[in-house]
Amino acid sequence: MAEVSKDSYQAINWNHIEDELDKATWEKLTQQFWLDTRIPISNDLRTWRGNMSPEERELMNLVFGGLTTLDTLQSQDGIASLRKDAVNQKEEAVLNNIQFMESVHAKSYSSIFETLNEKATIDEIFDWADTNQYLQYKANRINDIYQNGSALEKKVASVFLETFLFYSGFYTPLYFLGHNRMLNVAEIIKLIIRDESVHGTYIGYKFQLGFKKLSEEEQTKLKEWMYDLLFELYSNEEQYTHELYDGVGWTEEVLTFLRYNANKALMNLGQEAMFPDGPEDVNSVVMNGISTSTANHDFFSGVGNGYLLGQVEAMDNDDYDI
Numbered sequence: 001m002a003e004v005s006k007d008s009y010q011a012i013n014w015n016h017i018e019d020e021l022d023k024a025t026w027e028k029l030t031q032q033f034w035l036d037t038r039i040p041i042s043n044d045l046r047t048w049r050g051n052m053s054p055e056e057r058e059l060m061n062l063v064f065g066g067l068t069t070l071d072t073l074q075s076q077d078g079i080a081s082l083r084k085d086a087v088n089q090k091e092e093a094v095l096n097n098i099q100f101m102e103s104v105h106a107k108s109y110s111s112i113f114e115t116l117n118e119k120a121t122i123d124e125i126f127d128w129a130d131t132n133q134y135l136q137y138k139a140n141r142i143n144d145i146y147q148n149g150s151a152l153e154k155k156v157a158s159v160f161l162e163t164f165l166f167y168s169g170f171y172t173p174l175y176f177l178g179h180n181r182m183l184n185v186a187e188i189i190k191l192i193i194r195d196e197s198v199h200g201t202y203i204g205y206k207f208q209l210g211f212k213k214l215s216e217e218e219q220t221k222l223k224e225w226m227y228d229l230l231f232e233l234y235s236n237e238e239q240y241t242h243e244l245y246d247g248v249g250w251t252e253e254v255l256t257f258l259r260y261n262a263n264k265a266l267m268n269l270g271q272e273a274m275f276p277d278g279p280e281d282v283n284s285v286v287m288n289g290i291s292t293s294t295a296n297h298d299f300f301s302g303v304g305n306g307y308l309l310g311q312v313e314a315m316d317n318d319d320y321d322i
């Protein structure tokens, strides 16, 4: 074999795999590829206009405004910052896939807004998201770690964002899904949750690889930092949740759901739970919402040269648990 000079530009070779999990994640993510434009959101219009109170409509709009901010952060800054620390070329390729899907997630909310709301209302939602103090606090706190943190700190920030902070927003569509309302909107949210579940597992796994290489002293220091950060984010999330959910009276149950997901984020990072809350404590309507099958729309249809989009698999609690 010819000697490869140091300044040669290295072609990615998928026939030489450094870490099987890179390949398995690439395959899983490409199989579950989807686009917002394939979900018939307008089928929810009748429910939106006839079966949702103005308060419920506003809540839905605001949580999606918040989620737009966080997915924008992931697509613009989050994944780009993680990619700088990739340990091999396949990891970079997986992160490329993740980054594109974050753009799909962020755009999905605009598709929902466009279908359900007038332009003036949409502008109000974006004004709210760009100025809400608690939402801005978490976005900027996480982004600061993306810009200035170490490779391992950035992974913690990403897993906290995707496995924990998103869930104050996801609660609303899952709650309505559990009550058989806004089913197509919920379908989009479940596709996003399914992606995030793989992202959280994968980035958490990469964190654990690096964490194992640290000295015991460095591990203790990083753990302290991690739990402090989680607690700080939870305190902010409590205020965000009060602001959004006090009006409909769901604040306490949303906070339970958040603590349960905070534990899941720690689990993805290979760490011990921080809160006593388990799945049995979460509102069962919302848990049922998570575990219902993901419906098939036109995912079987051929696109281009006989290329088939991945079939959407039924989603169950195990998927959520990855």
Ligand SMILES: [Fe+2]
Pocket (backbone or CB within 6 Å): 071, 074, 101, 102, 105, 192, 196
């Ligand atoms: Fe996302």
Ligand SMILES: [Fe+2]
Pocket (backbone or CB within 6 Å): 074, 098, 102, 162, 195, 196, 199
């Ligand atoms: Fe993600």
